[in-house]
Structure formats: C-alpha cells, structure tokens
Amino acid sequence: VQATTVFTTHTPVPAGHDVFPAQMVENYLSAYLKSSGIDGEALLKFGMQDDYRTQDFNMTAFALRMANQRCAVSQLHRQVTRRMWHGLWPQVSEDEVPIAHVTNGVHVPSWVAPELASLFEKYLGKNWIKGHDDSRLWEGVLYIPDEELWAVHQLLKSKLISSMREGARKRWVEDDVAPRHLLALGVLLHPEVLTIGFVRRFTAYKRPTLIFRDINRLKRILNNQWYPVQIVFAGKSHPADFSSKHLLHEVHALAADREFQGRIAFVEDYDTHMAHYLVQGVDVWLNTPRRLQEASGTSGMKASLNGVLHLSVRDGWWHEGYNGTNGWTIGADLDAPGPDEEDTADAEALYRLLEEEIIPLYYARGGRGVSHGWMRMVKEAIRSVAPVYNARRMLKEYTQKLYRVAAQSTSGMEQR
Template identity: 55%
Template sequence: MSALPKEGMIPKRLARLRDLASNLWWTWQPDAQRLFQRLDPVLWEEVRHNPVALLRRIERIRLNAAAQSPVYLELYDRILAEFDRAVAGETWFERSFPEHAGTTIAYFSTEFGIHEAFPAYAGGLGVLAGDSLKEASDLGLPMVGIGLLYQHGYFTQRITEDGWQEALYEDLDLENLPLARVTGPDGQPLQVEVSIAGRLVRAQIWRLQIGRIPLYLLDTALPENLPTDRELSARLYDGDPERRIAQEMILGIGGVRALRALGIRPGVWHLNEGHSAFSILERLREHIAEGLPFEEAAAWVRETTVFTTHTPVPAGHDRFSLTLIEKAFAGYWEQLKLSFEEFCELARQDEPWGPTFNMTALALRFSNHRNAVSELHGRVTRRMWAHLWPDRAVEEVPIRHITNGVHIGTWLARRMRALYQRYLGPDWMERVDDPALWERVLEIPDEELWAVRRHLKRKLVAFMRERARRRWQRNHVPPIQIVASGVLLDPYALTIGFARRFALYKRAYLLFRDPDRLRRLVNDPHRPVQIILAGKAHPADEPAKRMIQEIYRLIKDPSFGGRIVFIEDYDMEVARYLVQGVDVWLNTPRRPLEASGTSGQKAALNGVLNLSVLDGWWREGYNGANGWAIGEDRDYEDPEAQDVADAASLYELLENAVVPLYYDVETDGIPHRWLRMVKESIRSLAPFFNTRRMMKEYLHEMYLPAMEAARRRTAIPREPVL
C-alpha cells in the first residue's frame, strides 16, 4: 500500500481520512476535496491536490486542530457517510438488473485519466476511460479496469524561449499514490508471466480504487526481468515498434492472465481502442486449451467482446510488420492450433508497403459489439473498414456509434454545481440524462448565472498568473515567456480557449492564418479578445512541435499586447480551469478526422459556448442557437481549400457574431442575449453529452447482449483452464 501515515499518526477522530485518501472517489467530490484542503490550504496546492502526499507531510498540530473543530467534524462526518453509501450502498444497476449482478465487465485501456496526481494518461482516450470508470462506479456497474502502471507517466512539457517543446520524464512517486500491491494467498506479490520473443517477462499487479471500481495495473519494473523489459511499462506510447508490441502483449495477454490470477472471470470484455486487442488471442488460447475447436472458441470470444474505436486517422491504428509478429510471438500460434500464416490472417491488413498485423482489424474481426464514438465517426469508420465485410454495403457494415460523453462530477465547477443544486433540485445529479430536468436551466436568473461565470473567469486568470509567477521564481525564464504565460490577461475581456493534443489535423494554426486580422481583433480597445492555448505534441511528432513553435513565436510578438497566451504542460488541472473559466471553446479539426472530442462538452456544462467545426460530437450537438458552427456541414477533397474556407468562416463569426454578442451589455451590466445562448447550450447539450447517458447506452446495446451470451455459454460444462 502507499505509505499513508500509520495508525496513530492521525487523530482517532479523523482516522478515516486514510480510507478517503486511498480511494479516488474524492476526485469527483468537491466537498471531499475541501475536507483535505481545509487541513492546510497552502500544502494542498504544493502537493497538487494529492491527499496521500498531504497526509504524509502535514503537521500533527493541524490535524489536532481539525479534530477539535465542530465545523470541520460536521463536514467530515457528512462526507464519510456519503462515501460509505457510494462504495457500499445499493446501486442503480443492482436494482435494475439483479439477474446480472454477478457478471463482471473487464474494461481494457492503455491509459486512464483519473486525476493530475496520477499522470497515466496522454489525452482524450485516457480521460474518457477515467470518466467511464467513475460513471460505472456511480451507476454500480460490475466493472474492473485493466491497464499498465507507467513508472514515468506521460511527459512534462516545457517550452523554450524560442518556442520549442521539450519533453521531461520523471519517475512516478509510488509512495504518494493510493496504490496497493496485490498479493496472493501466500502473502507474496501476485505476478503473471508473458513470453515475448522467447523470453519470459514478469509483471506484478497493483490496484487503484475508483469508487466501487478496482483498476488493476501491470508493472514490469521487477529485478528478475532483463533491464530492457523493466522499461516496458516505463512510458506511455513508446515509439519503438519492438517495445510497443511488447507493451501491448503485457496489456492484452498479461491483462487476461492477471484477471485469472485474481480469480475474476469476466462475462464482458470491453477493449477501449485496439491497443489491448492481444487479449483476444489469449482468450482464444484459453478456450482451445479447454478443448474447443478454433471456430467455436472464436464464436465465444466474439459474443462477449465489446470494441470501441476512437480514431479515423490511419496513424492512430497500431499495426506491426509480420516479421516483428513472428519474432514477438515465437510459436504462440501453435497453442491456437494455427500455422503462422493462419495466425497472421486473424489481423492482416495490407498497406502500400506490404502486409501488416493490424490491432484494429483483429478487434473488429473478433467482436460482435463494435462502435465508433460519434454519428459522423460511425459513418467514417464503416467506410474505413468496409473491406472486412466485402459482402455488405458500406451502410450495413456492423459498426454502430455511441457518442462520447463527460463525467459531470469531475468536470463541473463547484459554483456551477451549487447553482444547479438550487434550480434543478436536490436530486439533479441522479437525473443528469433526463432532458426535462435541464429545462429548468431557463429559470436561472441571468444575474446569478453571470456572477458565477465572472467568478470562474477570475479564478482562471488568477491560476494562470500564479503559475507564471512560480515559473519565474523557479526557472528564471525571460520576461517575454512570463508575458506569454498569461500575466497580462484581463479577467473581464472576452476569453477564448483552445486546448487539446497538438497534431496537425487539429489545426491550431487556423486562427493564425491572417495575423493582421487577428491582431485587429484582439486589440480592439472597446471589445478586446484574448485567447488561451494549451496542449502537448507527441515527442516524436516533429511537425506538431514545429507548429507549436511557430504559434509561440507569434504569441511573443508585442503587437498582440499579451492577449494571446500559451499554458505549458497541459494536464487535467489546467483543463478544469480552462473548460470552467473561458467564455468560448474553440475547436478547429480537419473534418472528418475528429472522432468525437469531449473538451467542448465539459465547457458547455459550465456555461461556455462552443465555436467549432461540424465534426465529432458538435455535429450532433449544434442546433443553430446553442453556439456557432465554423464552415459548412460537408467534407473537402482539397485540404488547402478547406483551410481557406474554414479560416474565413472563423474570422467572420468572431468579428460579426461572437464578439458583438458578448459585448452587447444592457444598462444593468449584464449581456442578456449572450446568457440566453448560454442557457440554450446547457439545456440542449448537458442531458445527452454526459457519461451517464453514454454508459447506459453501452449497457443496453453492448454489455447486456454480451452478458446474455456469457450466461448461455457458461451453462455449458467446461474443463478448468490449466
């Protein structure tokens, strides 16, 4: 277990702070966070909102004072009672589907974004996985997560004076994380083995508790492994193909074996993207070892596998050369009673340079429950993979869509939550997927909504100024970099946010195509505009890093007046401040390459208006009155023509719609027409683009059919797996 203070170090009256710190349920409970913050507000910021680190470092005198405070104890007792209900009370799933209460859903993902204190995520895929586990806990779904424990997490981003991104890697401080090393009946750490290229690689198992949901993480940093194998779980998305395939063998094959070692036999296997598709091979191997012929084993695997694909970008689908597959699997195919050629056909995808073993193709071929993550992405995905079903028309390819959503408890600002509590009713968090509930948003007085929105923007500006001050103090960076970090921002000017992973198809450069026009826009003395950018480029993505550099050099131009800034090291903490504090959320992907996106959903929930290309989720969410659509609802053959048209549309909307509406303030100092659009945005978007609706869709359309199939299959007598 992580090194929380031993019993006796914490006053007996507050002893259960240890329980609370050991379960990441607190990450989506503002009052639980305040319980730790009130112990020592300064230390809480220093440890980056990590209660394990806080309890290890806090002075005993502060704990004693809290144990004597009636106000603190009242909050403590209330939060612990809520915690106990959340992790042990009767659940919605148990009430609704008692016949499936004993069926486990295994959720595999290469990354999980739970909180910034545990940096095991790179971007949207991981944050979606984290949000999914949190919602599964809220609903009581019988789920377990499977992933890897990255000793270096994802990289820390630093921007040099000339705008170049540097990637810094730091060891994960396991002592300050609520991780439990899983042990076996003999009290020794539980381990699994995977044969990779003819050598055995061992992995130990850690548990991270997310409310009701255990997340099991595999770690190869063991002394009995070769030095190179200890590094397999060191970094997220290793660029070397040999290490990448080994990572994915640990995740997929090792993940299945870890569940078996834990005594867990899932009825449903959900693969969040193709990185974990090797789990399919291991499950086939198990069934064949039990005596099933290959086709029957394959049918069993298909009936109980759910696969979600997240990207229409070809580079986002892992594929390996057949030479590398032959080396890495070294005879594994014989356990499937296949030849090497037959083994390769399970996932064969021909590329211009030759045949490959494609992880997405493997997952699609061996799952009966497949989905893309938005309506448009579904259409693109069916077209992209239609060759796997040559006897079907493209529109009949069996890949449906379940549009992504966001976990409201994680991303909603505390002040907005309090506002909703007043006007939506005390049980509103239990009904967030009910459209009728959100009609009440229209009853919120404009002055109250405006006061909250202004408060959140002041918090954002204060946060950025404090980050800039600390950077100045710590690194002594040149003054121009401090300006570029946001110290000159105005907490009352129209503020636009653009934050996401930097890749060329995200088109962060679109806003800068006409610098003179942009300069006039931001420097209007009567209606100023300020723009906040944030995001990381993959360390191996040189074009994306050059794009950041070019944008950063423009940002440093004094003629922009410090109104365009870049926040380095974008993470979940920065994301929360941005989606809660800006006025407008800008998204400019090259359609149709944005599978879904969720940052704009988080922003909308907090009263931020979307200004976006009609791609991903926004194509479904936009209704003409709840934000703005950049460009047309169409695809382009010519990328340059698309850039020209979309940039022209973006500037036109900013100049003639967005800016005038924001500054259309009436005599009471409130922009009522702006707030009318804000309310329409919340009313129309919040009930659908949330994980409660999303996870219920997965349950009804994917999990329950797989559970029924598993129940039918388990009725057949079987020999135990050796």
Template identity: 50%
Template sequence: FTTHTPVPAGHDVFPHHLMDRYFASYWEQLGLSRDEFLRLGETPDSRGHGFNMTALVMRLSAHVNGVSREHGRVSREMWQHFWPGLPADQIPIRSVTNGIHAPTWISPELHHLYSKSLSPTWTHTCDDPAMWQRVMDVPDHELWAVRQTMKRKLMGFIRERARVGWMHGHLQPSQVLTRGTLLDPEALTIGFARRFATYKRATLLFRDLERLKALLQDRWRPVQLVFAGKAHPADEPGRYFIHEVLNFCHDHKLGGRIAFLEDYEMHMAKYLVQGVDIWLNTPRFPLEASGTSGMKAALNGVLNLSVLDGWWVEGYNGANGWGIQPLSEQADTQAQDHHDAEQLYRILEQEVVPLFYQRDRDGIPRGWLQMVKECIRTIAPQFCTTRMLKDYVGLMYRAATVRPPTTW
C-alpha cells in the same frame, strides 16, 4: 470493441518479423498456422507488410462501435472492406457517443448554483432533460456573476503560474508575458486546449493575421486567446504547431492578447474549461472521432465554436453555440483550411464578438446568457456519462449476452 479514431496513427501496425519474434509459439497454441494468424491482422493497406491491431480486435469482437454518430459513419466506410458487397449503411459498426463525468468537471460555483436551481441531487439525474430545463429560469445576474467568478479564477491561476515560474528562475521576462500575465479578465476569452495533433489545426486562426489583429486590438471589444496542450514526442509537425503559437505569443504587435500555458494536465484543464468564454475546436473534417473537452466546457456555460465534426454534429442546434460547416472530406487540405478559416473569422467578427459585448444598463449580456442557458439545457443531459453508460448497456453489453459473435 470501441474504435476511437480514424487517424492512421491511432491504429498500430507491427511488421511481421516482430510478430514472428513474439508470437511464434502463440499461434501454435491456438492451433493456427502462421499465415492464418497473420491474416487476423490483415487489411488491404497492410497485406503482407504488417499486422494491424485494430483489424485483429474487430475480427475477434462480436460488437464494434465508434464514439459518435459521425464517427460511426466514418468507421463504417473506413472498414467496409471487411464486409465486401455490403452497403456502408449496413456495416455492423454502431456508435455510442462519448459523455463526460459532470461532477468532476463542473466548477464548485456552478455546482452550487445547479444544486440550488435544479435539484440538490442533480448529479444523480444528469441525463434528465426535464431537470436541465430549469436552467432557463436561473436569473441572468446570478449566472453572469458565477461565470465572471470562474473567469477571474482562471486569470488568477494563469498569473500565479507565471509568478511562481519567475520566482523560481524558470522563466525569462518575455516568457512571463507570454504565459498570460497581460490578459484582461473583462475581455472575450477564447480557449484552445488539447493534444497538438496536426489534424486539430491549432494554428487555423492565424491564417489571416490582419483580421486576427483587428479582433485582438479592438479597443472597445477586445478578444484574447489562451492555448494549452502537448504534442507527442514523435509528432514533429505537432511540435512545430506549438512553436508557431509561441512565436505569435512573443509578437508584441499582438498586444499580449495571446498566451500559451505549458505542462497541460487535468488540473489546468479544469480551470480552462470553466473559465474561458468560448471553446474553440478546429479539427480537419472528418478526423475528429468525438472530442470531449467541448462537452466539459459546455456544462460550465462556455459556448462552443467548432467545426461540425465528432460530437458537435449531434450537440449543435443552431442556438447553443456556433458551428463551422466543413467542406466535403474529398476536398484538398488547402481548400478546407481556407474555407474553414473564412467561416471562423466571419462568425467571430459578425456574431460572437457583438453578442458578447452587447450589454444592458446593468452590464449584463442578456443575449449571450440566453445562448449559455440553451447550451447547458441541451448539452448536459445528452453528453454525460450517465447517458453514455445507459447506451452501452442497452446497445452493446446486453446485446453481447444474447447475440452470437459476428461471423467473418
């Protein structure tokens, strides 16, 4: 069994009266009493009040894993009560970090460059570090030209969506502007696209509007933001986050440097992870189980700026992107938000923006591209589905054929 999130909303709990309604005949078929059956879904929080589906599956599984090394640690602490008296580091919940299917997410332009510079069959050996080492030898001007092409395609996609919406009468004039028609293809572009769950803190960058305005309105080194995503219909706080972002998009004092793209789906996601310069991820530690959008961006030469949680704890090496060191998970939410926002502004002001706009006489950001190459070299072999599936076979599936189920 693979558990996918520590967030309570991701662990369904059903009241006992519904279990009685739908499973009254089922426990009899299993030779169990009602109480014995209900205990299979019992946790300290739900005892006597609800049937926890995650608890049920964990009790019936021989092997359990989280989806990143950090998530494995969090899960062992979260479910430690299943193994009373056993230290957290000995709890039998392992981890297999997620990976992405590179051929699906890498742009056609970069696919061609990899085929030419790495190997014509690079998609068959995605987990080979030696192959990805060759990316360091790709000429800067070739990589930069490809990255600029991908960015122009994103800007064209954004403007065409706005044009079609206007042509069909779906958008008001102000909405055309908030959909990104004023974005500059030469400006440093930060992308944030994912579910608008509250723990992902989509509005963290808006905590200090004066510092944000300074970044967006810099005449010589402007920054712009592209947001996309959806909230669950029942997630009122998440929907409010989208409303807040849209309000900032409408703020003329921010110069049209913020866009929100509606109807987020896979087709749009491809343009975003391929075309922005920075992929922003600001989850509240330690609630990010893994995350995969940053992996997709990284394999396209997009640098991650992320809280050190989920997969990024393993991916970040200090030279392939930027990491926000979180406070202890025991810290209150206000302290976490203040601390993380301060780090975010500092990194943008002092590191990201200067590096992006530092160009040689040919207009090429050599230092930036060195980090892009390091990003691709280190992340591509470690966070692809080839590596992930090999881990599942070696750590989980093969073991399941020879080891007896865990006893409870």
C-alpha cells in the same frame, strides 16, 4: 472469444491504428501459437486488411474481426468508420457494415465547477446530480437569473486568470525568465475581456494555427479598442511527433509577439488541474479539426456543461450536438477540394463569426453589465448538452446496445 467481445474503435487518423509486419507478429507469438495449437497463418489473416494483398498485421482489423459487437464513438464517426473498414465486409453495402455507435460522454461530477454546481442545486434541486441524464431536469436552467449565471462565470474566469498569473509569477521567481516570456504566460489577460480557449493535444489535424491564417486581421480583432478579445492556448505534443512540436513553438512565439499586446497566452505544463480552470473559465471553446478526422472529442462537452460556448467545425460529437442556438459551427459540412482551400475557407468563416456574431453578442451589455443574448445561448448550451453528453447516458447505452448482447452470448455458451 469473439462471441463475448465488444470493441470500440476511435480516431480515424492512420497514426491511431497500429500496423506491424506479419513476420514480426509471428516471431513474437510463435511460442504461444505452438503451445496453444493455434494456426499461425489463420491468426495472421484476421489482421490483414481488405483482400489480404498486404502482409501487414493491422491491430484494428484484427479487433474488428474478433469482436461480436463493434462500436464507433459518435454518429458521424460511425459513417467514417464504416467507410474505412468496408473492405472487411465487401459482401454488404457501406451502410450495412456491422459497426454501431455510442457517442462519448463526460463524467459530470468531475468537470462541473463547484460554484456552478451550487447554482444547479439551487434551481434544479438538491438531487440534480442523481438524475443528470434526464433532459427534463435541465429545463430548470432556463429559470436561473441571467445576473446570477453571469456572475458565477465571471468568478470562474477570474480564477482562471489568477491561476495563470500565479504560474507566471512562479516562473519569474524560480527561473528568472525574460519579460517577453512572461507576456506569453498571460500576465496581461483581463477578466472583463471576451476569452477564447484552444485547449487540446497539438497535432496537425487539429489545426491549432488556423486562427493565425490572416495575422493582420487577427490583430485587428484582438486589439479592438472597444471590444477586445484574448485567446488562451494550452496543450502538449507527442514526444515523437516533431511537426506537432513545431506547431507548439509557433503558437508560443506568437503569444510573445508584442504586436498582439499580450492578448494571446500559452499555458505551460498543462495538466488535468489546469484543464478544470480552462473548461470552466473561458467564454468560448475553439475547436478546428480537419473534417472527418475527429472521432468524437470530449473537451467541448466539458466546456458546454460549464456554460462555455462551443465554436467548432461540425465534426465529431458536435455534428450531432449542435442545434443552432447552443454554439456556432465553422464553415460548411462538405469537404473542400484540398487542405489549403479548406484552411482558407474555414479561417474566413471563423473570422466572420467572431466579427459579426460572437463579439457583438458578448459586448451587447444591458444596464447591469450582463449580455442577456449571451446568457440565452449559455443556458441553451447547458440545457442541450448536459443531459446527453455525459458518462451516465453513455454507459447505459453501452449496456443496452452492446454489453447485454455479449452477456447473452456468454449465457448461451454456458448452457451448451
């Protein structure tokens, strides 16, 4: 089994690693162990962490020991994972822990907007989808006229807002909701306003309320008379995670606050269908995880593919994907002394980016109402992200680095 097994580990967050009392595992597996002749004590040791001081069976430790090839899902995640599981290989240095990495990717045909795909067909060639992991192909994005690309994105943003308004209308008709609740559903959003999207699972480490750290400052940013900003939130909480439910309710209450003048919206019943509208229709994709807790993340890849600029802490895939001109990074790479200090520093960095770079650039419109500086960044986001952070490249890399090794092990066993 070990010789032919490839194991990919994901989130560094403790909740993502199942741990069970050894006695429970032994009870459930006793019949199988007896019938197969497997030594139960030896099996349990494969699931013990570090030097076996605990009597808990860790599923990740078991999988790591029982695999021939082990994989993390981004460059930075490999570093974090090697540090986390160094105790399983105490005889080697941390950078020699046998865990490789293949950065995640997204399925391009599923996530690129049809309107944008038509533009790619026009300027990249009719067969662009067949070679979309070739970086040379994407150089053609630089030749798309700014006016055409801007117009397509404005259409996609209008579709997003129309969809949200239709959802609010249905809630009004079917459930007789209060007008204040309609405000939170986005009925006052405007397609000409800079729109930020925060769309992900609501959980503490993703910090969905970071942007609210200075409420008064945020109100000034969103309600600027000449250069307004609006934010769309969407996501769900885990049924058993009560802290995440609290975060969700907090954001929803703020969206209904009249002092934000309807510039914050929360999408209810968020699903894959709505996810397409969001990754294609907002202008900026906000991501604020605590550092070293985002294994990879893929929503920012989907957004960048559609020309939505990524604004993120430099964690997960963005640690390697950011090149200085294809989006923005929030705060410094170094760890803060503590969570509160990290939140304060990152919120300040986020506000400054919005006030000094993002908002001025978006509203620096030329004679035809197009921000050419913004379009330069949009094109660079597409050009740099699309050929690398896609499922096609990912599967090729898995095959070359991991699956082929496992297959060769199988061949060797068959010959013996």
